[in-house]
Amino acid sequence: VPHQSVLETYLHTHIPISKALGVSVVKAHLDQVILSASFLANINHKKTVFGGSLQSVATLACWSLIYVNLKQRAMPYEIVITRSTIDYMQPVISDFQAVAERPSEDMWCTFLRCLERRQKGRIELGATIEQNDQLAVRYTGTFAALS
């Protein structure tokens, strides 16, 4: 498992907009990735966080979760996002965190098994952003891994 600072350096180097978004890695475990991002870098005309930035940070959190998990595999692979949906439920008005969770063991194992056997797997991941302990953003992304 890459240490969180290794993941952070990877993101800032290879997906440079992550640096402009003010993303830093709070947690990079196999079952959960938490990214934080800056309010001021993502402020909009209403002094809330721009919706596109919320989607970007949620996407990075889910992508990172797969990255952290697949990094240990010997075989090279590629992760592609194919679709995402985001519900904006409350405005975000401060620095924020996107939390991506590994889905149920069943879904995760199916994904890995498909990747082993057919060199491709597809999985739906969720991420959330809270504001004062209330759900502010609910994100779902569909990711395909190819090896």
Place this chain on the structure above:
Amino acid sequence: VPHQSVLETYLHTHIPISKALGVSVVKAHLDQVILSASFLANINHKKTVFGGSLQSVATLACWSLIYVNLKQRAMPYEIVITRSTIDYMQPVISDFQAVAERPSEDMWCTFLRCLERRQKGRIELGATIEQNDQLAVRYTGTFAALS
């Protein structure tokens, strides 16, 4: 109708991440807004455009379409995004443009009528991003206007 450079200045000033995304305004008409964005600012580890950036620029294009249309109204108003879905169909590997179109006259008039009568209206807008004349991204956003 604000000239495209007025819209561009507005975006860069009030939604500063738009500047980091390398957004510029190509067209700002009542029936169509076209924003362009930089490849290099949004590159990822696969040398394609990061999916979060594609969503951000599509969101800005749709938001700008409503902004351009509502700017003429006397009454103050607010535009809020409540939901969006994006399909990533082809990788984007160059500078790109997001095109937002005003929906059918029927839908648009219903939106404006609701906004007049009930001080709120809701509308679903679409944006597309093409790559070599092929559809690369299909975006749909639901926006609420309040006045």
